Amino acid sequence: MPKSTVKSDRSTDSEQDTSLQLPTCDGTQLDLGIWLRNLLNSQHLLPPEIAYFVITGALATKDHKTVVCSLQHGILLKSGYIHRQGFSVTNPPPIEDGFVALYAQARADGEAVPINPTATDLGDGYPISTDRIKALDMKFMNDLLSLITSSGRRLDYGRKANHSGIALMRLFVAEKDAGTTPYAQSPHVRGIKLLLANALKRRMSLKSQRQFDEIKDQIEELNTQLPDNEQLTSPQRADHYRRLIYKLKSESLRGALATDLTVNKVPHDDALANATAITRVLTSQLVDEQFDELDEAEPGNAFQALDPRKTGLDKSKPPDTACRFCGKFHWMRKCFQNPQCPKPAATAAQ
Numbered sequence: 001m002p003k004s005t006v007k008s009d010r011s012t013d014s015e016q017d018t019s020l021q022l023p024t025c026d027g028t029q030l031d032l033g034i035w036l037r038n039l040l041n042s043q044h045l046l047p048p049e050i051a052y053f054v055i056t057g058a059l060a061t062k063d064h065k066t067v068v069c070s071l072q073h074g075i076l077l078k079s080g081y082i083h084r085q086g087f088s089v090t091n092p093p094p095i096e097d098g099f100v101a102l103y104a105q106a107r108a109d110g111e112a113v114p115i116n117p118t119a120t121d122l123g124d125g126y127p128i129s130t131d132r133i134k135a136l137d138m139k140f141m142n143d144l145l146s147l148i149t150s151s152g153r154r155l156d157y158g159r160k161a162n163h164s165g166i167a168l169m170r171l172f173v174a175e176k177d178a179g180t181t182p183y184a185q186s187p188h189v190r191g192i193k194l195l196l197a198n199a200l201k202r203r204m205s206l207k208s209q210r211q212f213d214e215i216k217d218q219i220e221e222l223n224t225q226l227p228d229n230e231q232l233t234s235p236q237r238a239d240h241y242r243r244l245i246y247k248l249k250s251e252s253l254r255g256a257l258a259t260d261l262t263v264n265k266v267p268h269d270d271a272l273a274n275a276t277a278i279t280r281v282l283t284s285q286l287v288d289e290q291f292d293e294l295d296e297a298e299p300g301n302a303f304q305a306l307d308p309r310k311t312g313l314d315k316s317k318p319p320d321t322a323c324r325f326c327g328k329f330h331w332m333r334k335c336f337q338n339p340q341c342p343k344p345a346a347t348a349a350q
Helices: 002-019 029-041 048-056 071-079 100-108 130-145 151-160 165-176 187-201 209-223 234-246 251-263 271-295 345-349
Strands: none
Touching: 029 165, 029 187, 048 130, 071 100, 130 151, 130 165, 151 165, 187 209, 209 234, 209 271, 234 251, 234 271, 251 271
């Protein structure tokens, strides 16, 4: 028995180590879509200078300065406009033209930036060095190529990347969508659909907030990867999340959810609002069960030996907050409107 325990602990450590590594890809079109999605989810594992570069196109130095590639780049970064564009490892910033086009777009959007920027507008904290930015871009390329497991595909992508990681990433994205035509879906979209179908088949095995969050988050994340006209609608997702709870076959949990949806006037077709309601109900029930375990503890239990008047668990006096089922000042677990509350024997007999 101890031997199997040690093996389990080691396997857990191995899984944790794997989760802290950037995903790899064989470079084929079939694998690119899923890899790019996993790479985006693992962006926090990139080296710090690369993680900052793919969001801003800049280099943060140890002397608290930010190296940029042009005046326009520095002013957009200083104004915060670049941070609002949602750039990422799979959607890097446009350093190719020195942010000239993005600067024009910022002016068209009403951003308060100078018409003809000068060095005075930029200030001393943003030195301009195209060479340092290009060197960082090349490092980004090498990091990406190191994640391609096929030597042939790695060599081919390296030739086409033109010494630029941002150019290489745009090449990956274009390659991923290369199979898309008006008459055929790309392998990427079909792969996401397959993953989403498998996510929809997952079931909760017990009353668990963690299990519900894992399933819900996976469905939401995969759904956003699909084209707008092929995504699951909000009513479809809301219905699925409720069914996850209903299939646990818990009358108390089902009743509590119905009450919460009614009391809080949760729209039937709002997926995220329904998920929030389920979270409230699951959390409330799990906390109530912990109190039940505390109440049923043996007399020798250390918690049982404490003075309830000093621990705040004294049930002999009304609570400080009103019951969320009826609004009166009594314990929620004993409220007659709470579907989880045990009914008196006489009432149950009727």
